[in-house]
Amino acid sequence: MAHPDHNSGDIGPWSEAPANGLANAMRLLLIESTPGNAREIGSHLVTDGHEVVHCADEHGPCRGSTHHMECPAEQHLDLAIVAREPDAVRTLAEMGSVCATRHRVPLMELDPTQEGLPSVAVAQAIALRATLAGYATAIRHELAHLPALVEVRRTPDLIHATVQVPESLNTPQALSAVADRARKAVREYDPYVKVIDVSVVCYPDPA
Numbered sequence: 001m002a003h004p005d006h007n008s009g010d011i012g013p014w015s016e017a018p019a020n021g022l023a024n025a026m027r028l029l030l031i032e033s034t035p036g037n038a039r040e041i042g043s044h045l046v047t048d049g050h051e052v053v054h055c056a057d058e059h060g061p062c063r064g065s066t067h068h069m070e071c072p073a074e075q076h077l078d079l080a081i082v083a084r085e086p087d088a089v090r091t092l093a094e095m096g097s098v099c100a101t102r103h104r105v106p107l108m109e110l111d112p113t114q115e116g117l118p119s120v121a122v123a124q125a126i127a128l129r130a131t132l133a134g135y136a137t138a139i140r141h142e143l144a145h146l147p148a149l150v151e152v153r154r155t156p157d158l159i160h161a162t163v164q165v166p167e168s169l170n171t172p173q174a175l176s177a178v179a180d181r182a183r184k185a186v187r188e189y190d191p192y193v194k195v196i197d198v199s200v201v202c203y204p205d206p207a
Contacts, residue, residue, distance in 0.1 A: 026078035038083035055096035076156035142185035157194040
């Protein structure tokens with residue numbers, strides 16, 4: 001039983017192939033703890049075919065300070081990267097990481113002085129796993145009265161949750177109630193996601 005929740009728009013298509021044909025190209029938010037400390041990283045990422053966006057123009061204010069829709073986090077981001085030197089204190093220039101966290105964007109921190117750039121694909125996969133675990137934990141907490149199994153997938157603008165419950169709950173009313181509570185948990189955890197799709201399936205009752 002699937003229960004979609006639309007904040008706006010319709011389902012699909014999720015993304016278009018990048019113009020340069022790189023199927024693994026990502027949209028990345030690059031956050032500099034001090035202005036200019038990740039300029040070389042940004043150039044490298046663009047050369048690799050990624051789209052790199054920033055919270056502000058050079059020496060400018062937050063792009064969302066006047067029009068919130070100009071904030072990069074208002075559109076899908078695959079990964080937020082915070083560039084900070086070892087032992088450096090956090091600065092107000094990193095406020096973009098707060099917006100990214102509120103929008104449940106996978107996030108990594110990177111030392112801009114280190115030799116070589118770690119695999120962005122691997123870093124994104126690890127950060128995404130942690131992000132999805134947050135959604136699943138929110139659902140399990142909402143359904144704590146049930147022995148529910150939860151799996152969460154994410155695509156741009158969509159969170160899809162599969163919730164497994166015992167066969168004893170296999171009635172339309174019970175399954176609908178589970179889906180409603182799972183959807184509520186996701187919406188409270190991430191008020192910005194546009195579409196929530198919940199599927200509820202049953203597993204055999206213990207003997």
